[in-house]
Amino acid sequence: MPKCSNSLIGILNVVTTLLSIPIIIVGIWLSKQSGTECERWLEKPVIAVGVFLLLVSIAGLVGACYRVTWLLWVYLLVMFLLIVILFAFTVFSFVITNKGAGKALSGKGYKEYRLGDYSNWLQKRVSGSTWKRISSCLYAGQLCSTFESKYANDTVYEFYLRDLSPLQSGCCKPSNDCSYMYKSPTNWAKLGNATLTNPDCITWSNDPKLLCYNCQSCKAGLLENLKTSWKKVSVVNVVFLVFLIIVYAVGCCAFRNNRMDNYFVKY
Template sequence: MVRVSNTIVGFLYNISLLLCLVAICTSLYFFVHEGTQCQKFLNALIIVGAFIFAVSLLGLIGSCCRINFVIICLMLMFLLIVGLTVGTVYGKRLTNEGMGDVVSGIGHKEHRLGDYSNWLGNHFVNGKNWVQIKNCLSDFRICKILTGCCQPPSVCEFESKNGTIWVAPKAGPASKGSDCTTWSNQQETICFYCNACKVGFLEY
C-alpha cells in the first residue's frame, strides 16, 4: 500500500516538474528574445515556477527514497494551493456583484467602474497599469471577446462603415458620455481607453 502511494505521489510530482519546466522555459524565451510588453508579464512565471519546481523535486526525491520530508513538501504544496484559493476568493469579493443597473428590455446588468472597488481601479484600470494591460489586450486580439473594447457603445449611435470604421452622426454622438468621444478608428486605440472596455476587462 505504501509503495502504491509513493508511486502515485511520485507521478504527480513528475507532472508538476514538467509543467514548471514549461513555464520557466517559456518565461526565459520571452526574456531572452525581448517579447512584447504583454509577453514580458510571463517573466513572473520564473519565480513561481522555480519555487514549485524546487518543492516538487524535493518531494520526488523524498517519495522515491522514502524520506520523511516528503510530508513537508506536500504541506508546502497544500499551503500554495490554499494561498491561490484565498487570493481567488479575495479577488471575487472585490467586485460588488449586487451593483449594476438592469438594462431595460434586455434583462442583464450593465456595470460601471463605480461598481468595483477602488483597489481594482487603482491597480488595473488607472494610469500606466492600464497602458500595459491595453497592450496585452491588443497583442492577444481580445476583440473576439471583449466587444466593449472594440466598438463604440450603442448609445453613441455611431454608424458602422465596414466593421472596423465607425462614423459619428453629423449632429454629434447621441450621448455625451466620455466613451463616445474616446472612441478612435485607429486600430491601436479603438475603444481601449473607454470605460466600457475597462469594465469588460474587470468582469472577465
Template structure:
C-alpha cells in the same frame, strides 16, 4: 519504510510531470493576442506551476534518498501551498464575480459598463499609471485594425462575435447612435447624447475609444474571462495538492512508525 518512500516518490514524480502543463498554460495565456497588453494574469499561473514543480521535486528527492528532514519540509510546504491556493481562489471568485457586460438589442456582441466590475479590479488594473501603458499597447496592437481586414458589412458586423476589447475599445458604444462605415470608422450622429464616451470617440486609429470608460470595461471584461479560466486550473491544482498531501502524509507517518514488532 521503503514501500512508503516509494509511494511518495512515485506520486511526486507524477506531480512533477503534471506541473509542466500548468507552466505552459501560463505561457499560452501570455501569448494570446487579447492578453498582450495585460501581463498581470499569466505570471501567477506560471509561478504556481513552478512552485508545484519545485514542491514535487522536493518530495521526490526526499523520498528517493530517504531524507526525513526534506520530507517534513515537503509536507509543510505542501500544506502552506494548499492554504494559500484556497485563499487565492476565494479572492479570485470575489474579485471576478461582478460583470459589466450587457446585451444590446440588434447586436450579437455584448457591450461593457465600467462601473459593473469590482472596485478592486477598477483600482488596480485601470489606475492612471497602468492605463497609460495599457492604452499605448492597445493603440499599437492589431486588435482593432484586424477587424477592418475582415471587411464586415454593417449587418455582418452587428452579428459578429467580437471580443470584449474590440467591443469596448474599437468602436463607440451603441447608445451614442453613430452610423457604421467600417468597424473602426463611424459617422457622428446629428444629435449626440451627453454620454462622455460618445464625445471622446475619435475615428483616428490611434485614438478610437482608447480613452473611453467602455474600453477600460472591455479590458476588465477580457481579464475577468481569463481569470475564470485560470480559476479552473487553480481548482485542479489545489485538488491535486490535497490528494498528494494526504497520500504523502500517510506514507510519511507509516515510515516514521517503522516496522511492526
C-alpha cells in the same frame, strides 16, 4: 496504513516533476515570442510556478524514496502553505469575478460593457498609468487594425449582427449610446443631434491611434476577458487543489512511516 505511502508519494511527485518541465518550457517560449509589453509580463510568473513546482516535487521525491525525514517535513510545510494560498486565491477569484456582464442590445449581435458593473478591485487594476501601458499594448497588438480589416466590407446591417469580442466592442467602436452614423467599423460620423450622455462618446476618435482605447468601455471589455479567464483558472485551481490535498495526505503518511522506522532503528 501500509508503508506503500512512500512509494505512492514518490510516484505522485514524479508526475508533478514531469508537469513542471513543460510549464518552464512554455514560460521560456513566451519570453522568446513576446513582442509587446502586454505579452512580456506573462513569462515570469509561468517560469516561477514551473521552477517552484519542480523544486518542491524533487524535495518530496527525495524525501520519500530515501526516507529523509527532515526533507519530508520541509516538503509538507511548503505543501501546506501552497494549499492555503491556493485555496485563498481560488475563493478570492470567485468573489471578485462575481460581478459584471455584457449588456445585450436590441437588434445587435454583440454586447456592450460598462466599467461600473465590475468589482472595485478589478476597476482599480485598469486605472492611471497601468491603463496607459495596457492601452499601448492593445494598440501595438493591432487589436483594432485586425478588427477593421476583418469587417471592412460590412454594411451597417451586417456589422450590427456581428458577434464581437468584449475588447472589439469596447475599444474599436463607439458606444451605442452615441448614436453615431456608421461609415466603416472604425469610422463613425458624429451627428449634430446625437445625445452624448455617455462620456465615452466624447473620448471616441476616428484616429486609428486613439479610437476608444481610453474609453471606459474598453477597460470594461478587458475586465470581461479577465473575468472569463479567471473563472476558467478557478475551476482548474479547484481540481489542482484536490490533487494537492491528496498528495499532502499521502505525504503525511510517508512522514509518519519514516519517523516510525527511525524510532525502531534507534531502539
